[in-house]
Amino acid sequence: MAKPAPQSGSFVTRVRDRLHALSPAERRLAEFVLDFPGDLASYSATELARLANVSNATVTRFVRSVGYQSFDEARQKVRAERGGGAALFMVSAASDSDGDAAAAHFKQAQANLSRTVNTLSLSEIDEIAAAMLAAPRVWVIGFRAGRPLAEYFQWQALQVLPAVRIVPGAGETLAEHIADAREDDCALVIGLRRRTKTMRSALAFLAEAKVSIAYLTDGAEAAPPGVSWQLRCQTAAPGPLFNHVAPLALLHLLATRIVERSGTAGRRRLATVEAAHATLDEL
DSSP, X not given: OOOOOOSSSOHHHHHHHHGGGSOHHHHHHXXXXXXXXXXXXXXXXXXXXHHXXXXXXXXXXXXXXXXXXXXXXXXXXXXXXXXTTOHHHHOOGGGGGOTTHHHHHHHHHHHHHHHHHHTOOHHHHHHHHHHHHHOSOEEXXXXXXXXXXXXXXXXXXXXXXXXXXXXXXXXXXXXXXXXXXXXXXXXXXXXXXXXXXXXXXXXXXXXXXXXXXXXXXXXXXXXXXXXXXXXXXXXXXXXXXXXXXXXXXXHHHHHHHHHHTOHHHHXXXXXXXXXXXXXXXXX
């Protein structure tokens, strides 16, 4: 008995699970689709049939074999998964032949910066800076793409914020750090796509503890409950990977405002650091 068509799972998982049960023509179509699954979102059924050298009827049988009622339903599923940020769905057959790839990447980075700054409020950045300067503890949380951005911010802010730290560290759990979170603490949470499930749990936990939360994100995601400030960045890119120029620029601005607004205490901290550099002969 043939294995029934799957009714759940990602588009790619469904196709791979059904490869053994497909006809030769359907399998040829499946292999074509699996090379660049994200492109399915921009094809019509007729265009896909022509590109894969199969009939329209084969396209119809194929999408039903992998558990969709229609080609449009399959295409909507791919669009949703592409929007989720999986690199597999961002790779396009057209990208290999794009002779202006470098120019396209820099042009998109510039557009991302322009769109980000147009939604930016300097007064909001200064509110976050003031909250971090007043907080006894500043936690920075970032997973996946957010981790190196978190490290950059901590490295810059550490010059005047000795209590800023990235959590969790290697081999540590998040709970070991934020279990005793309290209202006068502050957190910078970097939630860029693709976000982990841990991110949602961490935000909820910090919100319950009434920690002041600055949430840096991309896309149109609504601010989770309890977030004090939501900073939106644009990360669109012409290739398979998100462009993180705008988030880095925003974090650079925030760190700069923290240093500039740190006052006498900040200047003393900077002087102490420079004296230590000289003593240790590090630079």
